[in-house]
Amino acid sequence: MSAEAPQERRTSVPGLTVTQDNEFFFTAAREGRLEIQRCGDCKTLRHPPAPACASCRSFAWDTVTASGRCTLHSWTVIHHPQDPAFTYPLAVGLVDLEEGTRLVADISGVDHDDLRLGMELEVGFAEHAHGEMLPQLRPVGGAA
Ligand SMILES: [Zn+2]
Known part of the structure; x- marks a missing residue:
């Protein structure tokens, strides 16, 4: 067992794992x-x-473009462990898309103290490590 292993994990920034099932998501996010x-x-x-579909097991699928309107279902504010790809403290939300x-x-x-269950947010996109664009939750009509 190495005492350095946890440090190695904290400083690694994994890239995206793009597959034939999720490539559409990351391509759309870049757009x-x-x-x-x-x-x-x-x-x-x-x-x-x-x-596959968890409801009927079908392998057939297509996509719909979401509006980005959503409400906050739950959230947490992460202080530690820290990944160099993010700024801390980091608020992460689970939202219900409309x-x-x-x-x-x-x-x-x-402001993290202003987060409330059910508050309206909208989905934007921000560049993260390795240059990928990922969803980011923002105040409605606000610039983040
Ligand atoms: Zn289905």
């Missing part, structure tokens, strides 16, 4: 769109992307 996977048979939305599924993303532009 500023939030695309959500939808079952081709029962039409159930699912996120994060997966190869289309009917959920998304996890970091929250920007809201």
Whole structure:
């Protein structure tokens, strides 16, 4: 057992794992769109992307473009452990998208003490480590 192992984990910044099932999501994010996977048979939305529908087991799917309007379902403020790809303390929220599924993303532009269950937020995009664009939750109509 090495005493240096935890330090190594803290300083590593993993890149995205892009697969044939999630490539659409990251391509759309680079273009500023939030695309959500939808079952081709029962039409159930699912996120994060997966190869099969959890409701009917179908492998058929397409996507819908989400509006980005959402409400805060839950959140946490992370202080530690820290990853060099983010700024701390880091608020991370779980939101209910108006289309009917959920998304996890970091929250920007809201004082952490002002976060409230059910508050309206919207999804924007921010550049993270390795240059990828990922969803970021922001105040409605606000610049983050
Ligand atoms: Zn289905």
